[in-house]
Amino acid sequence: MSKQIKVSVRNLVEFVLRSGDIDNTFMGSTRAVEGTRAHQKVQNSYGEEYTPEVALRHILNYEDFTIEIEGRADGILKTDENIIIDEIKSTIRPLDELDEDYNQLHWAQGKCYGYMYAKENKIDEINIQLTYYNIEWEETRKCIKYYTFKELEEFFLGLIEEYVEWANMTFYWQMVRDAAIKELSFPFKNYRKGQRKLAVAVYETILNEKNLFAQAPTGIGKTISTIFPSIKAIGEGIASKVFYLTAKTITRQVALNSIGQMAWKGLRIKSIFITAKEKICLNEEVKCNPRDCPYAKGHYDRVNQAIMDVLEKQDMMTREIIVEYAQLHQVCPFEFSLDLSLWSDVIICDYNYAFDPNVSLKRFFEGNGNDYIFLIDEAHNLVDRSRDMFSAQITKEPFIKYKRLFREKFPNVSKAFNNCNNAMNKVKREHVSNKDFYYQKEEITDIYSPINKLIKELEEWLINEKGHGLHEEIQELYFELLRFIKIADFYDKRYVTYIEPMGKDMLLKLFCIDPSYLLSEILKKVRAAIFFSATLTPLDYYRDVLGGDEEDYIIRFSSPFPKDNLCLLVGDTISTKYKDRDKTYLNVVEYIEEFVSQKKGNYFIFFPSYKYMEQVYLNFVDRNPDIRTIIQESFMTEEDREKFLNRFNLETEDTMVAFGVLGGIFSEGIDLIGDKLIGAVIVGVGLPQICFERDIIREYFQSENGLGYEYAYMYPGMNKVLQAAGRVIRSEKDKGAILLIDERFGIIKYKRLYPKEWSHYKRVANSKLIRVKLMEFWKN
Structure with missing residues (x-):
């Protein structure tokens, strides 16, 4: 029987070849947006001989696997003499610091695209080009290497060989898991009043790719009644992952207990409990770099072995288990847990990992995720939590403070702070006067340009001044400003801008009044979402504000107690x-x-x-x-x-x-x-x-x-x-x-x-x- 695997070039390369340290030392965060623009600038600099964004797909039979590899080459340049696969990387480093061996992962991606293109077009030799584009100076540096098809094939098959070891483990695990799920019966002798009805409603919701809003009082057994049918859906191939989302640690523990009860009855399922970085960090301080943390140093050299070890020995990956194996293999427990989530069937975590645009697990939600199930416990809490997630605010005071502190040594940064302060003063003069509060439906767009300019200045400062006494607090402010600008992208008729004077200071907030649209956009990416709580009254209200629509199901239960x-x-x-x-x-x-x-x-x-x-x-x-x-x-x-x-x-x-x-x-x-x-x-x-x-x-x-x-x-x-x-x-x-x-x-x-x-x-x-x-x- 052929085993099917689908993997992207990027994931294949990054997983097999990753090495070195975790280093969250500030390297700049605007690069994703700037990187897209950089790609476009490089691509537009060529003529008709250059084809940008070429989708490549290759199906390979290897041992008893059928492996589908897909990706997108940044560009293919065809000249009379040869064909060049172009891999574009944006950077803020000076180009003279980048030699051709600066990053082997960059070459690896290019070589994979080169192999796929050469194989499809029956080409014996091809050139791989790395184009480094400096965002600040808008300059490029090109490194080019010539490869034969045979060289590329050897490299590509070497990657596949290492990946297949993991694929085999995954495949056989899924067989064991699915057989156990098939045999699994409800873990209690009898259903409580309403419990079977809820479990059936959850299963039908998953089957029909809808959302369900369920009010189920204490005593029905909501947790087991939502997890059990969701796990059954995994066993039947309807879903690949279940996210159990909640606002409180105590309810996460209830979910783990329910999985434990089913494991006692023979269930085999990989589950993980994701704990916030600050709460699971083993270092004295949360400083994720090789100088300050022994777990960050060499993390990527050891983490794949740690993953293999824990997956071979453990099904339920609790906080304690993750810490134990992180210490054993000297890896960062938080990053380790995020990696393990990729191999897990049930992920138990806070709402923000699914919904918050600033901290969501992008490894799952940037693609489709259309076979995921969301189980949203204590769903009444998500209304205000999502308002917070989709809102952002800034105050005037830091602009004044740092304008003064940076004036002598960093006049450009000081000037950028001053421009933001002037923009805030203008807002205050035009809108607040003697009022305690002021709000308007329209954006105050004048504030965005000076903030964007300050972000650029701070990015450069943070890279160049790593030892400065203000580095940590400026980095914190930088991310606050970045969040503000990111939330501004969501601004629409469901937002207001409001201003609150606070003595000499002033707060300006982008306030998301109605989070329903942004929640519904996230829900579109998953197969089904089950919102449940003992208190979803009235149900129509919760369905409305939590992103549901009239086609979604609602169900209410009476208390099972006398x-x-x-x-x-x-x-x-x-x-x-x-x-x-x-x-x-x-x-x-x-x-x-x-x-x-x-x-x-x-x-x-x-x-x-x-x-x-x-x-x-x-x-x-x-x-x-x-x-x-x-x-x-x-x-x-x-x-x-x-x-x-x-x-x-x-x-x-x-x-x-x-x-x-x-x-x-x-x-x-x-x-x-x-x-x-x-x-x-x-x-x-x-x-x-x-x-x-x-x-x-x-x-x-x-x-x-x-x-x-x-x-x-x-x-x-x-x-x-x-x-x-x-x-x-x-x-x-x-x-x-x-x-x-x-x-x-x-x-x-x-x-x-x-x-x-x-x-x-x-x-x-x-x-x-x-x-x-x-x-x-x-x-x-």
Whole structure:
């Protein structure tokens, strides 16, 4: 049986021949854009004898493989005497520093194209030319070498021979994997209520190349119900990779656990957990160059052996496994994990690796990726996250600071900073005057030209002044400016430019109000995307803002837990609006006191802001000195959070009341099962704080669909409420109570957002009624 492989010339060459160090020492980042222009300038300098961008494809039978190699030669020059394959490389280095052996990978690509062209056209000899083009000086240097067809064939087959070792491993792995997937049954004896329906919906979505938006409450088993059918799709050849995307480390761990459960039942699948560079770095400081990091030095000489080693011995590549093998082979764990992702079937990582234009895994998404599956966990978080990913901002202060610091020694750079500062001053004069905020739908394009010029000046400075004391902070600023210009390319009717004066400083932001279009463009590159969360209410809203369309599927499930296990009380006679808070602190405290007094145990009280929480907390503690209380701090380290949550694990007869913030670290993504949490009070409807950005969102959607307030405030607010309420009932044996305090909970448009399992709620007009209802509930 012939084994099929498809590989690009570039990937073939870079993978087999890579060697040397990781060196992220600044080399310039505008080269991709400039490189395209450089190619075009070189290509246009020739006449009709030159054919640019020649697509080449070669199919080769090697051992029992059929290998398809494809690529694109930069140019082919035909003269009367000979044929020249032209490989163009742009550079910012002085051309006299580049000899003909400057980079063997450049020659290797040219030689591959030369072989493919000579083979197709039955040519016995051919010339390979490297054209180096200096972007800054717009000068070229050409190096040319003559090869016989036999020499090129030997070189090409040598590459293929090394690559086939890897291809064999991949091929036999896929056979083992697919056989195991075929035999795999659902890892639990029985499906929970709704679980089978969700798994089938996911499979059909993948089959039909659609997107699915699923609201599935806690307890259905969302993770396993989305991963299981996706893995089945891999086994059937429908998909090649699954990306499990999430905003939080804790939910990534749940995905790994689900794969572990299936592995226990016989599944063989390569899965990898990608950890951010800062969190997995083994060096004392994150400095990715051979002088400062022993793992960067010689990384590429050793990494292929490290990859082979881990793939032969491990299926589940957790953070711990990656670190272990990185230390064993002395390679950078982060770059190692990115390489391993190419050989993995399931990639578990943060949203930004798929969606953020600045950090996405380009090795997957620059091509098609049309047989990938996205599983987007806690999808409600992607709305604000994607707004952040597609927005960018600059401030005026750095331009003033560095204009001054660079004036004496680097006058050109100082001048470029000054021009940016002048452009910002002009914006301030024309648009802000005495206003606190200003925004407009149109771009302020005058700012782009001075920023682009500054980027060029900084690029040259960063290359030439590597030992300068300001190098690190200037590099950081450089990348911020680059991001700003990159985001400007996306600017359209879904953006606004807004300006916020900050004392003497000023912020200018390209704000993406509606990320749906940019998300939909990314979704087009994959076969199917499954958006799921316990709180996607209303589903139409999430489908709209997350890039879906009316042809995509939506599905909602009721909670699988018994209704009788939840007591839901609605105190809709107290106003918690900002203007009324001073008058209602005592009422809120009385409601909390009655709520926690009916049964000893642990309770959580959630508030819309820190300030409101602290006021109620002080009142509560003053009146109830004997009750144990803890309060969420505005900044908490990982250790602080752990200590806070460990208080719920203490076995004690006493009552503990924890005070936290809606939408904060403790209101979603934490599991306090059984008696660890028996009740929650939610104060307020969770509305985001009224601010300039939210009002821009409101105005935009008001004109788009007449639902401005809902999209900007109400739906995001209720999502926080539903998430916080979801902490109480985490398993079928859990029993608990929830009290909602706010008069708006009694309004019909809010009631419409209640999930089905809240249909039995009881209204409590005063604190005495809370006591009566809870005595009855806890008695049963």
